[in-house]
Every structure is written in structure tokens, then in C-alpha cells.
Amino acid sequence: MAKDELAKEFKYIGTRPARPDGFDKVTGRAKYGADVSAVGMLHGAVLRSPYAHARIKSINFEKAAKLDGVKAIVTRDDFPVGIDGDTLKLLENTIAGKFAYYDGHAIAAVAATSVHAAKEAINEIEVEYEVLPHVIDVDEAIKPDAPAVRENAGDFSVPEGSSPNIASYIEFGTGDINDGFDKADLVKSGRFKTEAAHQGYIEPHACMAQLDHDGQGEMWVCTQGHWYIRQMCASVLGLEASKLCVTPSEIGGGFGGKTTIFIEPLALALSKKSGGRPVKIVMSRAEVLRATGPTASASMDVKIGITKDGCLTSGLVEFRMQGGAFGGSPVGEALQCAFASYNMPAVHHIGYDILANRPRAAAYRAPGSPMAAFAVESLIDELCRDLNLDPIDVRLKNAVKEGDKSSYGPKFKKIGLIETLEATKDHPNYSISLGDNQGRGVAAGYWMNHGGETSVSVSLAEDGSVNVTVGTPDIGGSRASIALMTAETYGIPYNSVRVNIAETGALGFNEPTHGSRATLASGKAVYEAANQTISEMCQRVAKKWQIDPDAVFWENGYAKPAGPNAGDFSPISIKQIAAEMDQTGGPIAGHHEASIRGVGHSFGVHIADVEVDPDTGRITVLRYLVAQDAGRAIHPSYVEGQFQGGAVQGIGWALNEEYVYGADGCLQNAAFLDYRIPVASDLPNIDTVIVEVPNPDHPFGVRGVGETGIAPPLPALANAVAAATNVRLRSLPMSPAKVLKAIKTGSDGC
Amino acid sequence: MAVNVYLWNSLKKFTNDQDELTIEAKSIGELLGILERDFPGLKPFLDSGISFAINGELSNPNSNEPLPDGAEIYLMQKLKGG
Amino acid sequence: MNKIHVKTNINGDKVEFLADPRETLLDCLRDHIGLTGSKEGCGTGDCGACSCIFDGDLVSSCLVLGVEAEGKSIETIEGMAGEKELHPLQKKFIEMAALQCGFCTPGILIAAKALLDRNNDPTESEVRYWLAGNLCRCTGYDKIIKAVMETAKDIREIA
Secondary structure (H helix, E strand, O other), X not given: OOHXXXXXXXXXXXXXXXXXXXXHHHHOOOXXXXXXXXXXXXXXXXXXOOOOOEEEEEXXXXXXXXXXXXXXXXXXXXXXXXXXXXXXHHHHHHOOOOEEOOOOOEEEEEEEXXXXXXXXXXXXXXXXXXXXXXXXOHHXXXXXXXXXXXXXXXXXXXXXXXXXXXXXXXXXXXXXXXXHHHHOOEEEEEEEEEOOOOOOOOOOOEEEEEEOOOOOEEEEEOOOOHHHHHHHHHHHHOOOHHHEEEEEOEOOOOOOOOOOOOOHHHXXXXXXXXXXXXXXXXXOHHHHHHHOOOXXXXXXXXXXXXXXXXXXXXXXXXXXXXXXXXXXXXXXXXXXXXXXXXXXXXXXXEEEEEOOOOOOOOOOOOOOHHHHHHHHHHHHHHHHXXXXXXXXXXXXXXXXXOOOEOOOOOEOOOOOHHHHHHHHHHOHHHHOOOOOOEEEEEXXXXXXXXXXXXXXXXXXXXXXXXXXXXXXXXOOOHHHHHHHHHHHHHOOOHHHEEEEEOOHHHOOOOOOOXXXXXXXXHHHHHHHHXXXXXXXXXXXXXXXXXXXXXXXXXXXXXXXXXXXXXXXXXXXXXXXXXXXXXHHOOOOEEEEEEEEOOOOOEEEXXXXXXXXXXXXXXXXXXXXXXXXXXXXXXXXXXXXXXXXXXXXXXXXXXXXXXXXXXXXXXXXXXXXXXXXOOOHHHOOOEEEEEEOOOOOOOOOOOOOXXXXXXXXXXXXXXXXXXXXXXOOOOEOOOOHHHHHHHHHHOOOOO | OEEEEEOOHHHHHHOOOOOXXXXXXXXXXXXXXXXXXXXXXXXXXXXXXXXXXEOOEEEOOOOOXXXXXXXXXXXXXXXXXX | OXXXXXXXXXXXXXXXXXXXXXXXXXXXXXXOOOOOOOOOOOOOOOOOOOEEEEOOEEEEHHHOEHHHHOOOEEEOHHHOXXXXXXXXHHHHXXXXXXXXXXXXXXXXXXHHHHHHXXXXXXXXXXXXXXXXXXXXOOOOOHHHHHHHHHHHHHHHHHO
């Protein structure tokens, strides 16, 4: 799209109307995963391993089956055999076969007429375990003599003779890093560690499923992506995909954790075994923390060279990340993000995806980027402090821009890091003076964003209002942004557009609402589909006026003659066209299916001001600013919301959140009391600046914004603490005990 | 038409130590076929799913997609999001 | 286990249900009366998604037994709006985008209403500490706090 077209004022885009689902959500009317029930419904419960690693010698559910109200019990024997590859890993995680691989791993499931009956039955299932050695910490797991989490875990990328728990290995880079280090005036290296965190959505996983003997199945489930759920359930259960209809409920948060399956196949299997009765399973909070998909923990070595006037010359990173017992930590993405913000002549990246006896990691908002940001942005800050250079100026000096080769290879198209750095530097928060024990930290962050498979349809109602059907569940306001883009395309009021999120049978494949893609991809597809209908409407009007279709154009909700030569016709409104459509050729609708491209990267820069109590080590966040490039903010309030939400998740990860394991390999803090996410009284306002460097490859200039915000807080807070205390913490979370020890002994927390 | 293909370093052992290749291919499908034929060690990586960056634009592969002449193509691990 | 017949008042309506004595008030509201607006986020009183008013007190209904509702008066999110229009807090939350996924929203609205019913001029700090028992993972709380403060201001102006 031409740049000058992007610069024009929009009529609807950029405004802040009420979101269409707001009424339902403030009245309790909206239906989430656990909010439905059906006649004859059974309740499901899951028996989970109490051990971090064990051989399952036998499972005896005779006693359990005899209890009142128990209608079905399933184990791995109720699932197909002969599955391999990634589907086998999914199946293994869904329900254990020969081994339990982590504390909480599902062993069996029961469906009964009440929740209490199901839970009693779980307690009566007798399992004989042989407890095996386990490994939890990533640097312990990579040792050659560590207990092997699974046999033959390494894939084709892993060099021969490697430790048994290395699942995959990646290496990439460019330039001569040793030459770069030689040219530097200062070279620094360090080890940085982050712990596993959970996405922390307030809504536990919940579904209600029905599977009949004829293979037809239905499922209601809270999910970010119901086509993924359909595909995964079909593959682990041996079902035909189109026979399983999955309807997404409203979703109470996902952040990546609800893009995969956990209880869903169990509910379907129980339903089938009970003779086709609906089965509802709702996870408890403890189950969510123990047995869904937290993100990886990481141990990262970084080495960076810099000249005394602030040019980065060379960077080397080695990241070790554990993604649980089945691999899949986001080490590749982390490496991609590590130096992505900077134009460095030489960079080299090494990464290990390592197994541990922990739950199978799922995606968590910009997976890998926060860990990488913590390591690299902290070390850059250390270099700036050692050389007494302004951290924003150093970033500006090295910042990537359009045409620069990225650290992971491809050249950047139009990006907005420099504009975002400048907006941060100009912001009043950067110059507020600080008092004793207070410090300011700055950090940048990056996420590539994603397009992906998208299918939508658009149709005209008889009164000229418009229905839009998309496949991306609305997690944070995307119905509003899609309605705004539709309104803009047609030139009709926002309230004349209704956006529906349809079940799997209604549209072609859709990737989940992940990768910051809903507004970008569904929006772009809706734009195409809407334009199909506009073209059809212009053709019908051209026939009515008996002129060439090229002589009719669309503007502000009307078909108009293209110029005085076309004829002296009064514009015809969408309402009129719709009212006559049954007489002029029938229904008017459009659809678009594509693997959406033209993704725009989003860079963010944050400033954190903290006060550190020297007696308790407690960190108080005084002030926080998020500046991020949104390309074009379709609905600015929801863009701000993404900035703020991401930042606060990052703050929680930096200050409080971690998975705590006992010596027995079991999770110690499986409740919100001790897995402590930020609460309202922990935080100040989160100030925001929406930077707009439009994405030239999107009709409205959109860049995905949802994910980037979680990356900069981890280093920004560590940098602020270093400024406040002169002590550098290289291990997260920066709990009061860790900070106090650092203040007293100079330890870095590792 | 010739395109320039860039691989990540740890793949070099399957491509006679080259991480930059110039290949004559008209489409992504043809390109993948040539890579598999000339460097059979790459097959498991290509099969496991990769993303492409074609002239800076990240995308999932479309085997029918025609390649612009002289395109700069980076092979990357399949990207996810959260 | 025999069920217990409970007679109570919910959002101004007389309601009866049979409760298993092990069931929480939250379970009973959701499963026996169909009032699914109150949510279970944790079941241990840590997240506030199940907030209700129980005989005038703000409670986590997952920590109250269903049988305790006998003879009491309960207010849930479903009773917050008037017949003809939304409560000022509900309107303000929509206007100021103080919700994203909306799952914590019923609990936060009930809790915020309980605050403003007692004190229509809270400081920002008072609002933050009052709502510290209501977890939100999507918004970072910023717009929620601002919406409560703005509503308080509107309420004071009308009073």
C-alpha cells in the first residue's frame, strides 16, 4: 500500500468505541469454558502422578469402577496405538503410557455423575509405581551423567555423544566474533538465569465434550485456537477431523498456554466410553500450575564487546533452556530475539533444548524473548554503566532500521525501533529526579509476530448491516478492532458491524489467536473479503445504471459514479443495495482464505523506576513506561491494554514468579498464594506511548502488539535495581531475600 | 532463475560446510526438492517444518509459490507465538 | 451424603436449592441456580473471581459453604445492573476498556461496588489495596483502577 494512502486520516480506525462483547462481560452473561452444562452430563476428574519420574507398573481401577455414579474410566489403553512423532509426544503428555515424566502427569481419568463421585473414584484407583531418579534444573539436566528423562530424546540436530537430555541443538551466526571482541574497548560476559513461569490466566482449562460411537464429536472449550484443538484431539484419538466440531467459549486468558491440548482428549475418550454422554472437565488451580504448560527455565551465557563510544562490535550467546519432559523450549526464538535490536558486525548463537522432569512447556507471550532480553539487555546495561554512557543513546547508536541485516539473517523491512527509542528518551518519565535507594532502568525488546493460516467470511444483512465471521477467539478486544477495520473498509458505522467467532465447521482452517496475529491476520483477510462484496455491490449498481463496472466506485458506504463522464447518478447506499439484493442476483457475501503474510515486527522500549528497601530487599516499582511500535493502533485502548498487561506479566516474572521444586521433584507452590502474580497494590500506573510506524504490508498499517511488552520488563527492572543499589542481579526472580543477599554480599543471585 | 539460500550454521555439516547456496529454482517446492536431492542430510530438518524469510518477509512455506529472481531466502526454525 | 434444602435470597429473588454439604456457595450459585457470572479461578480464596456480597459483606464465595446461604441475602454480578441500565461501574469499565478477557471482571466489579458503597472518595492507594484480593492477568490493573476512580468521581458529583 502506498505510503501516502496510509497517512490519511481514518474515520473509524483510531477511535475508542465500546467493545461489542463488553455488555456480556460486565454482566456475567458471557459464557466461558466452565459455564455450560448439558442433560446427562458427567463430571471428569484426573488421576495424576505424585512423582517426578516413575515407571508405571500397573493400574487397577476395579474398586473405583464399582463406586456409585462412576460411568467410565480411561487409561492409556483406551487410546490408539501405532502413533509416532510429534503426535506421540502429545499423546504421552495427555495420558502417561509406561512412565510418568513429571509431578502431575495424567495417569487415568474418571467420569461420574458428580464432581465428588469422580474425585472419590480417583482416590480408589490403585497405581503401582517404581520411583526413578529425576532431574529438574536445566544446568543439571545437561550434564552427561544426569538421569535420562526419556530414551532417545535427541533429534537429528544433536551431535553424537551429547548428554542424554539434549533434545535439539541449534547454532547460527554471521561475521567473525573474535575479530569483533579484539576490536572492542570493553568486553564483558556473564551468566544469567530465569526460572519457569506460568502464563497465569485466571480461568482454569475447562471443556465439555461429547463423542458418540459413530465418531461424531462436539466440544465446547476455552481455547485460543479451536482448529488446533480439533487437529490435536483427532490425531491422538484417531478421529476424522471434520467429524469433530469444536466451539470456542469466551476465554479467560491464554497468553499461549491455551494453544494446545491437556484435558480435551480425556473428556472425549470418557464420553465415548460412557456411551456418548457429555463429559465436563474443569481443572483446579493446582492442576493448572502442575500439569499444563509453563514456560521454560533458562541458563544463558552472554559475551558482548563494545567500543568506548558505544558501538557494539560482537556478541556471543549460548542459551540452555528446559521445556519439560518432551522438549519444545523456545530456545530458537530466544536466540532470534537476542541481538535482534542491534546492528552488530558479528554475532554467534548457540542453543540447547533440554529435557527435565517438568510439565511440557507451552508458549508464553513472545516465547523465549523475555529470557533473551534479560540476558542481553542486562549485559548491555552493565557495559553502559561501566563506560558511563546513556543507555538510550547507546541503543540509538546501534539500533536496527529498514534495510539492515537482522542478527538472524533476513534484512529488515520497515521497522520502528529508532522512533520508539526517541519517544522514550523524550518522555517526561526519563527525566524525573530520583531519591535515595531509587534507580532507573531502561531496556528494549522485540517480537517477530506472525501471520499464518486464516479463513474468514463477510456477508451483507438485508438491512445493510454487515456480519463478519472469523476464527480467532477474542481474548482482549479483537472483535472491536475487526469491527473497526470492517467499518472503515465499507464506510459504515462501527455499530452496523457484528463480528462472530465461529466453530470449526463454519470456516476453513484458522491458526489460533497467538503470535500477535488476530488483528493483523483476521483483519487483513476481512479487508479482502469485504472488498469482494464491495466489488459485487459496485457491479450490481453498474448494471442498474447500465454503465461499465469500472465507472462505479465505493466511498463512505455508497456506490458512486466515478466521474461526470460516468453519468449523473445519485449515490446508492449499502442499505438500498442490501434491501434489493434478493432481486438483483441473490445474497452478497465474500470470503478469504490465505496464509497471511506482510507481518510487521514490533519493538518496545521500557523505563522502570524502582525503590529498593536496603533492610528487606523489597523492590517497589515507582513508575513504569511502555513505549512500543504498534504500526497503526486500530483501537488505541486495547493496544494500551496489551502494552500494560504484557509489562505487568514481565514485572511479575522479574520480581516474584517462579516454579519452586522440592528435592523430590514435586512442585511446591501450586497455588496463587505462593505462585505470586502481581496484584493491584504492587503496581503504579503503567504509562504508555503508542508509536506508529505503519507496516507497509498491511492495508491499515497494523503490527501485532500483544507479545513484545513482556520482554523488556525483565532487564529493565534488573537495570533499575542495579542503578538503585549498585548491585547487579543476574538471576530472576529478584525476590527480597535474593536482593538482600546481593546487597550484603555482592552476589549476583545465581 | 537463481536464488540465494542461507542456512543456519549447524546445518553446514550436511551441506559440505556451506551456509550460503545459490540455487536455480522457480518455486519453493522446487527449491526444497533440490536441497533434499543434493543434500540428503537436510531432509529431517526440512520435514520437521521450517519457516522461510523471502527478501525479509517471514512466512510459512507454500510449495507453489514462485520465487523472485535473485531472492534472498533464509531458512529458519518454524516460528510460534504465545 | 444427603443433600440439604437451602432457602435463600439472591439478587432480591427467593431461591431454593439442594446442596451437598461439601459444596461451596460458588458451586451452588453456578451449578444449582445457573448463575455462572461468578467464576472459580483458584478455589482457595486467592483470586477473587468468585466475589459476592454475603449478608452485606464482600466474600470469596469459594470459601463459603452453600448451606451457609440459608436465610441469608446474597448479591452476585447478575444483580448489579438495574432493570433499565448498567451500574455506573459497569458502564465505566466498558468505556475505559478496563477489561480484556473479562474473566476477573465480575469479581472486580462486585468488589469495587462494595468499596464505593462504603466510601465514594477513595484514594488511588485505597482502591489498589481494596482490590488486592482480585487478581487480573490481562490488564495490569491500570485501566481498572482508573475506571473505579472515575466512577467514584461521577458518583460524588451526582450526590
